[in-house]
Every structure is written in structure tokens, then in C-alpha cells.
Amino acid sequence: MGKLLIVGTIAFDAIETPFGKTDKILGGAATFIGLAASQFDVQSAVVSVVGDDFPEEYMDIFANLNIDTSAVERVKGGKTFFWSGKYHNDLNSRDTLSTELNVLADFNPVVPEAFRNADVVMLGNLHPNIQLSVLDQMTKRPQLLVLDTMNFWMDNSWDELIQVLKRIDVITINDEEARQLTGEYSLVRAASKIQTMGPKYVVIKKGEHGALLFHDESVFFAPALPLEEVFDPTGAGDTFAGGFVGYLAETKNTSFNSLRNAVIHGSNLASFCVEKFGTERMLEINKAEVDRRLRQFKELTQFDIELL
Amino acid sequence: MGKLLIVGTIAFDAIETPFGKTDKILGGAATFIGLAASQFDVQSAVVSVVGDDFPEEYMDIFANLNIDTSAVERVKGGKTFFWSGKYHNDLNSRDTLSTELNVLADFNPVVPEAFRNADVVMLGNLHPNIQLSVLDQMTKRPQLLVLDTMNFWMDNSWDELIQVLKRIDVITINDEEARQLTGEYSLVRAASKIQTMGPKYVVIKKGEHGALLFHDESVFFAPALPLEEVFDPTGAGDTFAGGFVGYLAETKNTSFNSLRNAVIHGSNLASFCVEKFGTERMLEINKAEVDRRLRQFKELTQFDIELL
Numbered sequence: 001m002g003k004l005l006i007v008g009t010i011a012f013d014a015i016e017t018p019f020g021k022t023d024k025i026l027g028g029a030a031t032f033i034g035l036a037a038s039q040f041d042v043q044s045a046v047v048s049v050v051g052d053d054f055p056e057e058y059m060d061i062f063a064n065l066n067i068d069t070s071a072v073e074r075v076k077g078g079k080t081f082f083w084s085g086k087y088h089n090d091l092n093s094r095d096t097l098s099t100e101l102n103v104l105a106d107f108n109p110v111v112p113e114a115f116r117n118a119d120v121v122m123l124g125n126l127h128p129n130i131q132l133s134v135l136d137q138m139t140k141r142p143q144l145l146v147l148d149t150m151n152f153w154m155d156n157s158w159d160e161l162i163q164v165l166k167r168i169d170v171i172t173i174n175d176e177e178a179r180q181l182t183g184e185y186s187l188v189r190a191a192s193k194i195q196t197m198g199p200k201y202v203v204i205k206k207g208e209h210g211a212l213l214f215h216d217e218s219v220f221f222a223p224a225l226p227l228e229e230v231f232d233p234t235g236a237g238d239t240f241a242g243g244f245v246g247y248l249a250e251t252k253n254t255s256f257n258s259l260r261n262a263v264i265h266g267s268n269l270a271s272f273c274v275e276k277f278g279t280e281r282m283l284e285i286n287k288a289e290v291d292r293r294l295r296q297f298k299e300l301t302q303f304d305i306e307l308l
Numbered sequence: 309m310g311k312l313l314i315v316g317t318i319a320f321d322a323i324e325t326p327f328g329k330t331d332k333i334l335g336g337a338a339t340f341i342g343l344a345a346s347q348f349d350v351q352s353a354v355v356s357v358v359g360d361d362f363p364e365e366y367m368d369i370f371a372n373l374n375i376d377t378s379a380v381e382r383v384k385g386g387k388t389f390f391w392s393g394k395y396h397n398d399l400n401s402r403d404t405l406s407t408e409l410n411v412l413a414d415f416n417p418v419v420p421e422a423f424r425n426a427d428v429v430m431l432g433n434l435h436p437n438i439q440l441s442v443l444d445q446m447t448k449r450p451q452l453l454v455l456d457t458m459n460f461w462m463d464n465s466w467d468e469l470i471q472v473l474k475r476i477d478v479i480t481i482n483d484e485e486a487r488q489l490t491g492e493y494s495l496v497r498a499a500s501k502i503q504t505m506g507p508k509y510v511v512i513k514k515g516e517h518g519a520l521l522f523h524d525e526s527v528f529f530a531p532a533l534p535l536e537e538v539f540d541p542t543g544a545g546d547t548f549a550g551g552f553v554g555y556l557a558e559t560k561n562t563s564f565n566s567l568r569n570a571v572i573h574g575s576n577l578a579s580f581c582v583e584k585f586g587t588e589r590m591l592e593i594n595k596a597e598v599d600r601r602l603r604q605f606k607e608l609t610q611f612d613i614e615l616l
Contacts, residue, residue, distance in 0.1 A: 185398070261611050
């Protein structure tokens with residue numbers, strides 16, 4: 001069992017899909033990453049910030065899953081980060097209706113003493129300067145540093161993002177962002193260019209079309225599980241990342257083969273996330289269900305062509 | 309070694325992609341299917357029609373690959389079917405610039421005597437009435453009947469297409485066409501509805517996003533091989549179908565497991581097809597190259613998560 005440090009947002013989300021809409025519900029990158037990683041045998045902590053409007057019952061969710069929240073700062077008189085968005089009919093694209101940074105605007109992350117020697121660090125999507133600050137607080141080079149980011153930081157904090165890229169091992173990014181980061185349309189070329197910018201491993205997330213893991217000349221692919229219905233894609237990318245780092249922190253094996261398995265675990269957990277609004281589905285799944293679906297992933301992808 | 313009967317167009321294509329454009333070159337569904345199937349140990353024949361503008365050197369291509377063309381009608385004074393199209397920059401969509409049916413307009417297919425007991429029949433994309441006529445000429449129920457079709461026939465020959473669907477075992481169709489055929493957005497639901505229309509197996513082609521094989525409650529997925537560059541997608545779907553039926557005709561094994569392997573072989577061959585204009589790449593590949601890429605497919609998809 002390894003130590004996993006998760007940095008990212010804890011948020012209120014208000015979501016509208018073709019199937020319905022929610023009031024403010026629990027969301028945020030660190031939340032989805034933490035919930036997914038809690039499916040593994042890991043010791044994890046979240047570094048984040050909330051306002052004093054953030055309900056105790058939401059904090060209890062983390063506590064009940066043995067996720068250390070001592071480094072989740074609670075700002076007196078502050079309001080929790082809020083995002084609201086509306087998905088289009090195909091659920092592949094969405095409009096952001098509102099983004100209120102609130103307490104996130106002045107966030108200074110403090111890594112808890114006990115996690116400064118974490119084995120795996122997951123830098124969830126946040127300002128690159130916050131990600132850099134976390135890296136600077138580590139007393140030991142973690143076995144694996146994983147970064148998630150998005151187009152917003154490419155548009156607004158390019159130089160800082162490039163600094164983070166130089167220091168990490170794995171980047172998870174979606175297809176459009178990989179193209180924006182490199183100016184290459186071909187994902188093979190984009191991944192190869194990103195590897196020259198720092199990370200040895202590049203994970204390109206393609207939503208319902210699965211995820212690719214690139215390393216040197218090798219590629220591994222995990223499909224998304226074909227589902228009858230995708231209800232709400234919010235958090236799927238972070239859930240994927242949480243499953244990915246959760247597995248790696250549990251095994252403390254960061255070989256390429258282990259990363260391949262980690263991509264499958266990430267895709268597996270993401271397939272649950274999209275079945276209900278927000279974190280709802282992730283809060284009810286159990287080990288038996290997760291294993292059953294892993295078996296479906298095997299059936300979905302394994303074949304027996306004999307090669308000499 | 310089984311007998312494979314291929315019905316489909318032989319055509320002139322004029323193609324424009326972001327990388328260049330061609331004059332009239334060899335194309336057509338039956339052509340791509342035949343070339344791909346010739347990678348397997350099969351006895352195959354093509355039923356099709358050309359005009360007397362069709363060059364002998366193109367006919368020789370089939371002969372050199374041991375593809376029986378005795379049932380390729382040559383219409384005196386007729387012109388060969390012609391298609392021209394221009395791909396958009398992302399190569400995922402295209403505009404048809406011109407479609408000249410020519411000799412295809414009055415085509416009456418005649419199945420050669422020696423192939424009326426074929427083991428596998430591949431009905432390439434053509435008017436459903438031509439496909440029905442071929443089925444009626446078979447003296448023995450083939451082990452496997454595979455159909456490819458497109459949105460054009462859904463728009464213009466719905467009733468005839470429904471008749472063909474009732475009589476076949478496998479349909480290969482792209483994602484948008486599966487949605488149009490069923491009115492279901494979810495591909496899982498679409499595939500399940502198509503199975504009630506006749507075919508026991510449904511293959512949904514998603515281009516660069518791979519292909520899904522549905523059967524009862526089971527799903528299998530073959531990714532497209534991630535390539536540095538896709539040069540010309542023309543014929544990729546037919547090449548996929550050719551690899552699929554070629555493998556099944558060689559093995560004469562039509563179990564679900566065998567169909568899974570066939571989907572991989574189809575994806576593998578399609579990955580070559582898109583690397584050059586038209587049939588160019590398919591005419592130069594050899595067994596060693598094909599096997600090497602099959603190995604890449606294994607590395608791309610196989611993982612070793614142990615499940616109890």
C-alpha cells in the first residue's frame with residue numbers, strides 16, 4: 001500500500017444534461033480523483049480549499065473513505081468554487097454557464113507533513129503555479145508524478161505550464177488539448193512531441209472513444225466500455241485519473257506494463273461515473289461490481305490470434 | 309481453405325485529400341474487399357460489372373491474386389462506375405463531387421456455377437435488389453452471409469434493404485448509419501435493435517475510432533491502429549470487410565471467438581489501406597508486414613490484470 005497525494009479542486013457543480021438538471025452538488029477534480037482512488041488499497045490525502053458554505057456531510061464522504069482532508073483549507077467567510085454547465089444532446093460537448101473561482105482565487109496549497117514523501121502525486125487540473133508549489137514541498141522525489149491540465153492554462157499560463165511539464169512523469173490530457181499543446185493534428189505525433197517537453201508517458205483521453213497511453217515507440221489503448229446510456233459525463237476524466245493513480249499507488253509498480261493496467265482500471269471506473277449525476281454512482285459502487293466490469297473489459301478487448 | 313464469393317462495385321475513383329489528388333484510379337467495394345481477402349488462404353470470386361473503358365492491367369491485378377473474375381461482366385460500349393470525392397482537412401468527412409453509375413445502372417449479377425456453394429458470401433455495398441438476386445442464386449445456404457450497406461439505400465430502398473437484412477448473418481455498417489437504421493443514438497441500443505431485424509452479428513465501424521462487434525449481450529472492440537498519418541481513407545471500410553470475411557473463409561470457423569479475431573484482421577488490413585492513395589498500399593504489402601502489425605495490435609490491446 002502506497003501513499004497517494006491528490007491536489008485539485010473541490011467544488012459545487014450544477015449540471016444540465018438532456019436527462020435532467022441538478023442543483024449545486026458535490027464536484028471538483030480532487031473529489032472525483034479521490035473517490036476513484038479509494039477503490040484501491042492506498043493511503044491518500046487531498047490538498048484543496050473550500051468555503052464555509054461547504055457542508056460537513058460532504059467532508060464526511062472523504063472521511064468515510066479514509067481520505068485525509070487535513071490539508072483541505074476551509075476559508076472563513078469564503079465561498080466554495082462553483083461550476084455550472086450544460087451538455088449538448090450528444091453529451092460529447094458542453095457549454096460552461098458559469099465559473100466562480102471564489103476561494104480558489106487565492107489558494108496556497110500546503111502539503112501535509114505525512115504526505116511530503118508520497119509515492120504517487122496526482123496534480124489535478126489547477127493553475128500551474130499551484131501545481132509547482134506542491135512539487136516544491138515534496139521532501140522526496142515521488143515514484144510517479146502525474147499531471148492533468150486543460151486548454152485554459154495553455155491559453156493563459158503557457159510558461160508556467162511548460163515548467164510543470166518538465167518536472168512530471170505522466171500527463172493526462174484530452175485529444176483536442178494534445179493538439180493545442182503541440183500544434184500536431186496526429187495524436188501519434190502530438191504524443192511524441194509532448195514526450196520531448198518532459199513527461200515520459202502521455203495519456204490522451206478521447207472520452208467515449210477511449211484512452212491512449214504512449215511511451216517511446218509503444219502505444220496502449222483502452223476503449224471506453226460501450227454503455228446503453230451515458231447520463232452525465234461530468235468527472236469522467238478525473239475518475240479515470242483517480243483509477244489510474246489509485247492502482248499505481250497500491251501496487252507501487254510504475255513499469256509500462258503496470259501503467260497499461262492502470263489505464264484499464266481508470267477506464268473501468270470512469271464507465272461507472274457517467275451512469276448517474278455527479279459523484280452519485282461512484283458513491284454506491286462496490287468491489288464485486290468493479291471486478292465484474294473489469295471482466296467485461298477483458299471480454300471487450302482480448303483475442304486469441306496466434307502469432308509465431 | 310473455403311470459398312468466398314464477393315459481390316460489389318469495381319470502379320474508377322478520383323480522390324482529393326489534403327495531401328494531393330489523383331486522376332481516375334482503381335477503386336470500388338469489390339476491389340478493396342478482394343485485395344484484403346487475398347491476404348488469406350481462400351478461393352475467391354468477384355461478381356461485378358465494368359465498361360470496356362476498364363483497362364486489362366487492372367483486371368490482371370485480380371488474376372495475379374488468384375481472384376476469379378469470370379463473373380465480372382464487361383459491357384460493350386459501357387462506361388465503368390465512377391466516383392469522385394474530396395476529403396476535408398480532418399479526413400473524417402468528405403464531399404462526393406460526382407457519382408456516375410454508368411454500367412452499374414442495369415447490372416444483373418450472375419453468380420458463377422463454381423461459387424453457388426460458397427462458404428462465405430460478402431455482399432458489398434450495392435442496391436439491395438442486386439444483393440437479393442445473389443442470395444437467390446446460391447444453391448446451398450452459405451455458412452456465413454455478410455452484408456455491407458450505406459445510408460443511401462436507407463433513404464431510397466428501405467423495403468428492399470429490410471428484406472436483405474432478414475436473410476443475412478452479419479451486417480457491417482458505420483456508426484451514423486446504425487443510428488439512421490434504428491433511430492437509436494446509443495450504439496449499444498442500435499446494435500441490439502438491428503439484431504431483431506435479422507443479423508445475429510452487428511459490426512459497427514467507427515473509422516479512426518475502431519470497430520465494435522455485437523452479438524447477443526456480448527461486445528468486442530478492435531481499435532484502429534494509431535498512425536502518424538492517415539493519407540487517404542478511401543476503401544478502408546471495404547478493406548476491413550475483406551479482412552473480416554477473408555479470415556472467416558480461410559478458417560471456416562464462424563464462432564463468436566472467430567468473428568472477434570476476424571474483426572482484428574479487418575482492422576489490421578484497413579490500417580495499411582489508408583497509408584497511400586486508393587489500392588496502392590494494399591498491392592505492395594506482404595505477409596511479414598501484416599504479421600508484424602498484428603503483433604502491434606496485440607501490444608496495443610492486451611493487458612494482464614488478474615481476475616479471480
